Amino acid sequence: MRGKFLTLEGGEGAGKSTNLRFIEHYLQQQGIDLVITREPGGTELGEAIRGLLLDKQYKTMTASCELLLMFAARAQHIETLIKPALAAGKWVVSDRFTDATYAYQGAARGLGFDRIAPIEDWVQQGFSPDCTFVFDLPVEIGMQRVAQRGNEVDRFEQEQLAFFEAVRQAYLLRASRSAERYCVLDAAQPLEAVQIHIKNQLNRLIEQ
Ligand code: Z5A
Secondary structure (H helix, E strand, O other): OOOOEEEEEEOOOOOHHHHHHHHHHHHHHOOOOEEEEEOOOOOHHHHHHHHHHHOOOOOOOOHHHHHHHHHHHHHHHHHHHHHHHHHOOOEEEEEOOHHHHHHHHHHHOOOOHHHHHHHHHHHHOOOOOOEEEEEEOOHHHHHHHHHHHOOOOOOOOOOOHHHHHHHHHHHHHHHHHOOOOEEEEEOOOOHHHHHHHHHHHHHHHHHO
């Protein structure tokens, strides 16, 4: 039986990485064989592209170049990692996927959703996640969490409040348009409360 493909989305500091570990642990406890991955990245080639995308030295990278690099990494990711794992019956959980392209390149960089949709069709040919968790958080709180973590900022994390506000609104808009695929979580709640919602959604997916 084909496995399920889950993706985690949200602004920075919303708790994707933290809850990815929770999801991994919970699904393993349920006896589900799974692969954890991320975008941009997930494959050797994709991780090399991620290096280019996050590197602050590429200040002049255009939005179109950024968009195409995201999809170049994604094409490799889907064909060489995600689809083979799903076909082998494994679940795949990815920290970000195409919703991030709509939010960051489409909304925040201003390319527009209409510019992205044909590229998505060309690369993915209808392939999309079975469920997408959106960790929704006021931008200021996400920025505070990241600042407290104290890591060096990458090319995206240098952006300002309005950029991340556009990202947040784009996620909420997409989730409202296809509610059946999305599970929107209030990521401002304490972690334990967020994880109760995640567990309920995972149980529903396991039963399907
Ligand atoms: N990008 C793009 O532009 N287009 C695309 O198509 C794709 C990606 C796929 C890299 O992503 C960048 O790529 C990303 C968008 C772009 N840039 N940005 N910004 P990434 O996912 O690797 O980077 P990120 O979004 O910056 O991840 P992050 O900052 O690490 O966020 P997170 O994983 O959601 O947060 P976290 O590390 O789990 O949590 C942050 C802190 O908050 C941490 O100390 C936690 O302990 C704490 N935390 C988490 N949840 C809670 C709750 N509920 N209460 C209190 N504290 C909490």
